[in-house]
Amino acid sequence: MLSRALDNIRVLDLSRILAGPWCTQNLADLGADVIKVERPGQGDDTRKWGPPYLQSRDGEETLSAYFTCCNRNKRSICLDFSQADGQRALHELVRTCDVLVENYKSGTLERYGLGYDSLKALRPDLVYVSITGYGQDGPRAAQPGYDYIFQGMGGLMSHTGVADGELGAGPLRAGIPVVDISTGMYATSAILAALLQRTRTGQGAHLDIALLDVAVAINANQGANFLVSGRNPGRSGNAHPNLAPYEVFKARDGYFILAVGNDNQFAKLCTLCGDTDLARDPRFATNADRVQNMGALREVLGKIIAAQDRAHWAGGLESAGIAWGPVNGLDEVFADEQVRHRAMLRHASHPRFGDIPLVRNPMLGRDSTAPMRPPPLMGEHTREVLGEP
Structure with missing residues (x-):
């Protein structure tokens, strides 16, 4: 041991x-x-x-x-x-x-x-x-x-x-x-x-x-981004510099983290959101497109996500195999069933x-x-x- x-x-x-x-x-x-x-x-x-x-x-x-x-x-x-x-x-x-x-x-x-x-x-x-x-x-x-x-x-x-x-x-x-x-x-x-x-x-x-x-x-990927591009990475708040959507969104009753890892998952997210055309929008069709147009994507998704409770999105995201997670306080962390397990x-x-x-x-x-x-x-x-x- x-x-x-x-x-x-x-x-x-x-x-x-x-x-x-x-x-x-x-x-x-x-x-x-x-x-x-x-x-x-x-x-x-x-x-x-x-x-x-x-x-x-x-x-x-x-x-x-x-x-x-x-x-x-x-x-x-x-x-x-x-x-x-x-x-x-x-x-x-x-x-x-x-x-x-x-x-x-x-x-x-x-x-x-x-x-x-x-x-x-x-x-x-x-x-x-x-x-x-x-x-x-x-x-x-x-x-x-x-x-x-x-x-x-x-x-x-x-x-x-x-x-x-x-x-x-x-x-x-x-x-x-x-x-x-x-x-x-x-x-x-x-x-x-x-x-x-x-x-x-x-x-x-x-x-x-x-x-x-x-x-x-520990700058890790951000350090590599700079060394390859020669450009200082800007502050992006809760967003990921290389993936989108990969950030915090606000549902009707609270915040959660949405982590879309590839184009296939984004298409599933669009279906869940009731807007399959979004996946074919040239601004959002690939991850590179979404990163370049992160602000516009955030605005579109933000409005859709805000219309439903967090539980609604949790169930749909889990069924679709898309990663998500709550923004927990430490009281919620130590009460979480997996943390306790x-x-x-x-x-x-x-x-x-x-x-x-x-x-x-x-x-x-x-x-x-x-x-x-x-x-x-x-x-x-x-x-x-x-x-x-």
Whole structure:
């Protein structure tokens, strides 16, 4: 089972906020022993990022919802590595660890004898992962940066948001820190590849993972569109830049997403709409035509769709084999029958906070044996970990 795939791997987690902790949570979910190192009296910044907060049963402690999203299945220790005692303790821990993940500015850990070269001398096969905003070198390497910065700098916000000339026009960030999360996923994949390589070569690696690199990479098809055409893709709101109709429409009683993937599906949609001539309209006959005339198509379909309830369209679209989906609030998401069937909502029992709601890692499928330990209190496992041989 994947939830035990890394049960012989130990990870020293010197990261905080989201990109690094998202990565190390993946490793912990896969069975690795992840030791989260936090600064005494301060801890991971996101412990204070709220509201909302969970309240302990005695009312004396709080735990931010943000922190719970990326720190389950870990052990927490408090060490001050700016002091000699803390550095010595970390050096001893490194000897027992397979992976180290850190997200300090380039050059920071070298000042404390915790850079890759120093730790490689203690553990030659160490996989050392540096997650930074701009990478380990280059003109911006020393600069700090957060997800939001890279959503803009990497191009994502240039093609996300309402188009110029329309109400509410302007760039828009994603509703989640998508660059941080994507960086955590890329880092996870890179670590697994490095561990696999280590089994063949016996050598560790220094992985240089940059949020800017990830932000550029996840432009995906929009990036490819630019590289092929030489034109910056404009903001298209909820519409797809390469497919039409593929966007949000408003039925009489609410919104839904219509996703037509080819010309055959469009012809079926026209039949469902009671206007078969629409499929032969030269403006809409092929997908390329529809993309070129997206505004006109939206106006025509919008009027037809608005005349019926969402349930009407749902039944017809499903019968025709055309993809659609509701625009759900999170209350509807966790109440959805398929989400419930997939057991995406899990709970971890904590002696001080009770049952903490968490979201299952999609990598693990519905494995009921997968660990689900609660996010740790700051320094909760310091004596336990430092006392281990």
